[in-house]
Amino acid sequence: ENATLQDTNDHVMANLQKDGSYSVVPRIPGGEITPEGLLAIGQVAKDFGLYTKITGGQRIDLFGARIDQLPKIWKRLVDAGFESGHAYGKSLRTVKSCVGSTWCRYGVQDSVGLAIALELRYRGLRSPHKIKLGVSGCARECAEARGKDVGVIATDNGWNVYVGGNGGFTPRHAQLLAEDLDTETLVKVIDRFLMYYIRTADRLQRTAAWVEEHEGGLKAIRAVVLDDTLGICEDLDTAMSAHVDAYEDEWAAALADPEKLRRFESFVNAPERPDDSLAYVGERGQARPATKQEREGDAVLIAGTTLEVRR
Amino acid sequence: MTIEITGVAAGPARCTAAGPARGAAAGPACDVRGVVALDGTAEWVQVCALADLPRERGAAALVDGVQVALFRTHDDRVFAVQQYDPYSGAHVISRGIVGSRGEAPTVASPMYKQVFDLRTGACLDAVGKEPVALLTYPVQVRDGTVLVSGAPAPGDPGT
Numbered sequence: 001e002n003a004t005l006q007d008t009n010d011h012v013m014a015n016l017q018k019d020g021s022y023s024v025v026p027r028i029p030g031g032e033i034t035p036e037g038l039l040a041i042g043q044v045a046k047d048f049g050l051y052t053k054i055t056g057g058q059r060i061d062l063f064g065a066r067i068d069q070l071p072k073i074w075k076r077l078v079d080a081g082f083e084s085g086h087a088y089g090k091s092l093r094t095v096k097s098c099v100g101s102t103w104c105r106y107g108v109q110d111s112v113g114l115a116i117a118l119e120l121r122y123r124g125l126r127s128p129h130k131i132k133l134g135v136s137g138c139a140r141e142c143a144e145a146r147g148k149d150v151g152v153i154a155t156d157n158g159w160n161v162y163v164g165g166n167g168g169f170t171p172r173h174a175q176l177l178a179e180d181l182d183t184e185t186l187v188k189v190i191d192r193f194l195m196y197y198i199r200t201a202d203r204l205q206r207t208a209a210w211v212e213e214h215e216g217g218l219k220a221i222r223a224v225v226l227d228d229t230l231g232i233c234e235d236l237d238t239a240m241s242a243h244v245d246a247y248e249d250e251w252a253a254a255l256a257d258p259e260k261l262r263r264f265e266s267f268v269n270a271p272e273r274p275d276d277s278l279a280y281v282g283e284r285g286q287a288r289p290a291t292k293q294e295r296e297g298d299a300v301l302i303a304g305t306t307l308e309v310r311r
Numbered sequence: 312m313t314i315e316i317t318g319v320a321a322g323p324a325r326c327t328a329a330g331p332a333r334g335a336a337a338g339p340a341c342d343v344r345g346v347v348a349l350d351g352t353a354e355w356v357q358v359c360a361l362a363d364l365p366r367e368r369g370a371a372a373l374v375d376g377v378q379v380a381l382f383r384t385h386d387d388r389v390f391a392v393q394q395y396d397p398y399s400g401a402h403v404i405s406r407g408i409v410g411s412r413g414e415a416p417t418v419a420s421p422m423y424k425q426v427f428d429l430r431t432g433a434c435l436d437a438v439g440k441e442p443v444a445l446l447t448y449p450v451q452v453r454d455g456t457v458l459v460s461g462a463p464a465p466g467d468p469g470t
Contacts, residue, residue: 004367008406008421011368016421020401067406268359268370268381277378277395277402292400 003263009088012263013251014070017063019278019289024050024062024073026082027123030097030115030135031058040080048073051286057094057132059085064287066274068266074251083249086124090204092131095119096144100137100154109154111137114183118152121187122194124247128201128210131194132166146174149207150190155179159186163193164211164218172208175218178226188237192225195236355451355458362455364389369405369418375461379448380405382429384416390429391448391459396420398440 009015014022026041041060045052050073051063065073074084086093095118098104100111115135125131134145135152145151151162157180165174178189201210211218223229254260265271279301280287281294290301358372364383371394372379378394382405394402399422407418412435415428426436432445446463 003365004409007408008403011406016403016406018399018401018422020399020403020422263365266371267373267378268363270373273373275378275402 012067012070013088015088022065024065025059025085025087026077027085028059029119030095030112032112032116044073044076049287058096067264071255071261071264075255078252084251090127090129092122092125095133097135098137098142104137106140107137108156109137111135111154121244125243127198129204129206148174158182161186161189164208166206166208177222189225191240192233192236195239355460358457358459360455361452361457367409371405374459378402379459382409382418389450389452389457391450392432392445396422397443398423398425
């Protein structure tokens with residue numbers, strides 16, 4: 001248990017916001033969601049008075065959760081079939097997709113199907129820094145896969161895979177690793193690239209920096225991963241299989257662990273008493289944290305996250 | 312800051328409830344006041360068992376209605392500082408990472424990572440802002456129970 005070394009986000013499996021509340025992100029693999037799923041998330045947000053926003057990662061973020069509400073919110077989400085989205089971790093985040101050949105008149109491969117399969121495969125993977133993937137169904141690249149650590153773009157013959165891209169402070173475009181792969185080979189190549197990165201990169205080093213600093217650059221990485229020049233591919237494959245086999249949703253696991261649940265108490269001597277310093281105002285029909293001026297002035301403060309409908 | 316109580320006759324604690332509701336079904340929070348008085352003025356609030364505090368992590372507590380951050384270090388010392396983070400205005404100090412700088416046990420605010428000395432509340436690293444100290448509260452550990460005084464320790468909060 002490395003609890004003493006963990007930042008609050010990793011410790012409570014949520015993202016700390018400016019007022020001390022947290023945000024909650026259920027996983028929505030490949031960005032595909034059913035109407036029932038949307039309704040379930042929407043009802044949780046209504047019941048807990050959470051602010052909702054759609055993220056760049058094609059999923060839904062719920063804001064304004066008090067630390068003591070996190071287990072209650074997650075119980076509802078887990079019961080509705082959702083898992084942790086690991087938005088708080090140095091881990092795989094999302095695999096974005098475009099509509100692809102299922103519906104789109106231009107799509108040449110099923111980008112959504114592949115994106116979902118990849119996200120379900122790599123969910124829960126921990127890494128030196130966050131990992132973001134994308135799958136586009138044709139060269140128009142609507143999933144912006146070239147801005148990702150691993151980006152897949154469909155061709156008539158299969159999939160091209162690009163690596164070492166990212167957004168953020170220093171945006172980088174992913175570079176071509178291999179072309180026209182069939183799905184099975186593609187997955188193997190991504191497995192090996194990711195596991196090689198995880199095993200050898202520095203802490204907090206994105207794939208872009210890792211590729212750049214790797215001796216021989218991308219060419220050398222290609223040789224390691226495709227031609228097994230270091231003879232480590234079997235180990236990399238075994239490691240990835242181990243990850244896939246061992247995966248369990250960590251929020252479901254936490255809900256079943258009374259020791260873990262104690263870290264969500266608001267106060268050690270008043271575990272159910274909410275933090276009464278939290279204050280919210282209404283904006284565009286939802287709650288947001290009150291500013292300092294609003295707290296001190298005449299702004300109408302709403303209870304926000306304490307307006308729970310107990311069910 | 313821990314305080315040794317000597318030479319003061321300690322009477323039985325008068326309890327209005329059965330004690331802190333550790334593991335009990337949700338009920339009203341209990342602040343149990345012991346009658347051990349420091350200088351006859353401050354009162355000690357029984358907050359929790361020492362065993363309730365994980366080592367090298369913080370826990371939030373309510374002491375006389377004030378939010379306090381408790382820290383139990385690896386050597387079982389317990390410190391209490393204000394829970395309110397002056398740099399963000401949020402009550403989050405108890406959620407910070409515990410560490411040390413030389414002799415000083417420290418906590419880093421989880422929000423913007425300012426570092427504070429748990430013994431004095433002094434800001435050791437203001438991360439580019441003006442240093443602001445945290446209030447500290449006297450703590451006593453007696454028979455495995457953690458008591459905190461609701462009156463902040465005297466000190467110069469300006470450092």
